[in-house]
Amino acid sequence: MSNGPIADEVKRRRTFGIISHPDAGKTTLTEKLLLFGGAIQLAGTVKARKSARHATSDWMEVEKQRGISVSSSVMQFDYAGHTINLLDTPGHQDFSEDTYRVLTAVDAAVMVIDAAKGVEAQTIKLLEVCRLRNTPIITFVNKMDREVRESFDLLQEIEEVLKIDCAPITWPIGMGKTFRGVYHLLEDRVLRFAPGEEKRSEAEVIKGIANAQLDELFPLEVGKLREEVELIQGASHPFSLGDFLAGKQTPVFFGSGINNFGVQEILQALLDWAPPPQPRVAGVTAAGVNAADTRLVMPAEAPFTGFVFKIQANMDPKHRDRIAFFRICSGRYSSGMKVKHVRMGREMKLANALTFMANERVLMEDGVAGDIIGIHNHGQLHIGDTLTEGENLGYKGIPYFSPELFSATRLRDPLKSKQLQKGLQELGEEGAIQVFEQEGGNMLLGAVGQLQFEVVAQRLKDEYKVDAVFESADIHTARWLTFPDEVTRRNFEREQGMRVGKDVDGNPVYLATSRYNLEVTMEKWPKVGFHATREHG
Numbered sequence: 001m002s003n004g005p006i007a008d009e010v011k012r013r014r015t016f017g018i019i020s021h022p023d024a025g026k027t028t029l030t031e032k033l034l035l036f037g038g039a040i041q042l043a044g045t046v047k048a049r050k051s052a053r054h055a056t057s058d059w060m061e062v063e064k065q066r067g068i069s070v071s072s073s074v075m076q077f078d079y080a081g082h083t084i085n086l087l088d089t090p091g092h093q094d095f096s097e098d099t100y101r102v103l104t105a106v107d108a109a110v111m112v113i114d115a116a117k118g119v120e121a122q123t124i125k126l127l128e129v130c131r132l133r134n135t136p137i138i139t140f141v142n143k144m145d146r147e148v149r150e151s152f153d154l155l156q157e158i159e160e161v162l163k164i165d166c167a168p169i170t171w172p173i174g175m176g177k178t179f180r181g182v183y184h185l186l187e188d189r190v191l192r193f194a195p196g197e198e199k200r201s202e203a204e205v206i207k208g209i210a211n212a213q214l215d216e217l218f219p220l221e222v223g224k225l226r227e228e229v230e231l232i233q234g235a236s237h238p239f240s241l242g243d244f245l246a247g248k249q250t251p252v253f254f255g256s257g258i259n260n261f262g263v264q265e266i267l268q269a270l271l272d273w274a275p276p277p278q279p280r281v282a283g284v285t286a287a288g289v290n291a292a293d294t295r296l297v298m299p300a301e302a303p304f305t306g307f308v309f310k311i312q313a314n315m316d317p318k319h320r321d322r323i324a325f326f327r328i329c330s331g332r333y334s335s336g337m338k339v340k341h342v343r344m345g346r347e348m349k350l351a352n353a354l355t356f357m358a359n360e361r362v363l364m365e366d367g368v369a370g371d372i373i374g375i376h377n378h379g380q381l382h383i384g385d386t387l388t389e390g391e392n393l394g395y396k397g398i399p400y401f402s403p404e405l406f407s408a409t410r411l412r413d414p415l416k417s418k419q420l421q422k423g424l425q426e427l428g429e430e431g432a433i434q435v436f437e438q439e440g441g442n443m444l445l446g447a448v449g450q451l452q453f454e455v456v457a458q459r460l461k462d463e464y465k466v467d468a469v470f471e472s473a474d475i476h477t478a479r480w481l482t483f484p485d486e487v488t489r490r491n492f493e494r495e496q497g498m499r500v501g502k503d504v505d506g507n508p509v510y511l512a513t514s515r516y517n518l519e520v521t522m523e524k525w526p527k528v529g530f531h532a533t534r535e536h537g
């Protein structure tokens with residue numbers, strides 16, 4: 001990392017995440033990108049971690065892996081004059097809430113599609129999140145070395161289901177056993193496929209689609225290729241950088257991650273087309289949160305600002321500190337700097353922030369917009385918190401999602417209710433789980449995935465010495481409430497008090513017993529807002 005003027009440093013940055021349905025090939029692609037980027041030397045490094053992580057959903061195992069997963073949450077490497085920040089989105093479905101939040105910290109995303117399966121459930125959800133901010137998306141259609149679906153079908157499915165235009169950049173020649181490579185539509189050349197897990201310097205290139213060499217090499221496939229390319233050139237969307245940057249169009253690449261094929265093109269597209277760190281909207285008020293006035297913060301502005309998008313408990317059980325993952329949005333980080341914790345309205349010293357390389361965490365020396373730093377803290381930083389060099393700003397758009405699973409807590413030892421309260425409050429603030437307080441002081445837990453409950457039970461035991469039992473709760477879904485006026489709020493609470501709870505930040509939430517119950521209540525109270533997501537801060 002060099003130390004040039006902020007604007008130059010920002011321009012060199014690319015910060016992105018990879019999204020996919022489990023098993024489509026995200027881990028494989030991550031690893032190959034690191035390999036091509038020179039961040040790791042050996043294939044298998046990321047893989048080994050993942051299989052260990054997946055071996056069991058037992059929390060102790062997850063715990064053991066935590067040291068690794070902390071450092072692999074963000075990977076920074078330098079490649080071709082650029083500094084690249086790759087943010088890992090937890091693959092396990094149970095941690096999808098975390099995944100959504102990570103996506104608020106990126107400027108672009110790579111979407112991996114399994115060519116045999118097409119668009120899958122998790123892909124749809126993740127893309128909806130990218131949509132919230134019009135994040136530009138590069139598509140990698142993976143596993144072309146297998147028997148897969150017709151490429152035109154896949155593109156049509158992406159366009160129809162994900163509502164995004166496709167601009168094929170490469171086009172596959174054959175598939176499965178007869179996968180021969182891809183034709184690069186913009187460069188008019190064929191890149192030949194050769195299976196193999198080791199990184200090769202360059203795929204063999206054949207220039208020109210009319211090249212007679214193609215007829216000799218692939219007599220059975222070349223006819224179809226030429227026909228398809230003609231069709232694409234006539235009927236599909238030509239690549240438009242503007243539409244890509246606006247999130248309306250995705251450039252599509254075909255390849256096989258495991259065989260290192262097509263990976264280099266993805267890396268190149270990230271450098272050439274993906275945007276550098278973008279300006280961000282922040283609310284401005286005296287308190288800095290829930291602001292009506294907003295302003296656009298430019299990445300090259302001198303004052304340092306940014307926000308916390310993820311919190312991870314540290315691996316060292318002796319110290320209950322946590323690492324807050326913080327995206328820098330403007331200015332420059334330097335060790336020992338003083339910043340303002342806007343929500344708490346007080347000053348904080350930032351020292352010993354971490355940055356994360358592929359295999360290790362190291363002290364950050366210099367960070368600008370787009371970089372992610374890890375800040376040790378003891379709970380004073382929550383998800384969505386903004387730090388600045390004095391200005392009262394609150395970054396927007398870091399979402400909480402309505403939980404899909406609910407659980408009531410019961411203590412084995414009733415004398416420990418204070419600790420339970422404290423533990424749940426803190427774990428709720430950290431974002432490990434959502435906590436709702438119901439009338440009468442009952443604590444209700446909400447999660448997006450079952451594993452979150454296991455994690456919380458174990459952490460309550462280890463970190464707060466509380467043995468809590470989780471019981472199923474008769475709740476179907478939750479909706480954050482907004483009221484047009486005070487009178488409506490009071491009337492609603494008078495009638496629905498039993499069903500209204502408060503989240504960790506004190507916001508009112510409707511706890512519905514069934515979909516029907518929710519619909520009936522919404523119909524009865526048309527002026528009340530029922531929201532499936534809520535922004536932090």
Ligand code: GDP
Pocket residue numbers: 020021022023024025026027028029050091142143144145146255256257258259
């Ligand atoms: P993730 O769950 O999205 O992270 O997926 P992984 O990267 O772990 O891949 C899931 C499975 O697909 C693994 O068994 C990989 O070896 C396999 N896989 C990944 N890429 C390819 C590919 O290009 N071709 C084939 N045949 N298998 C692949």
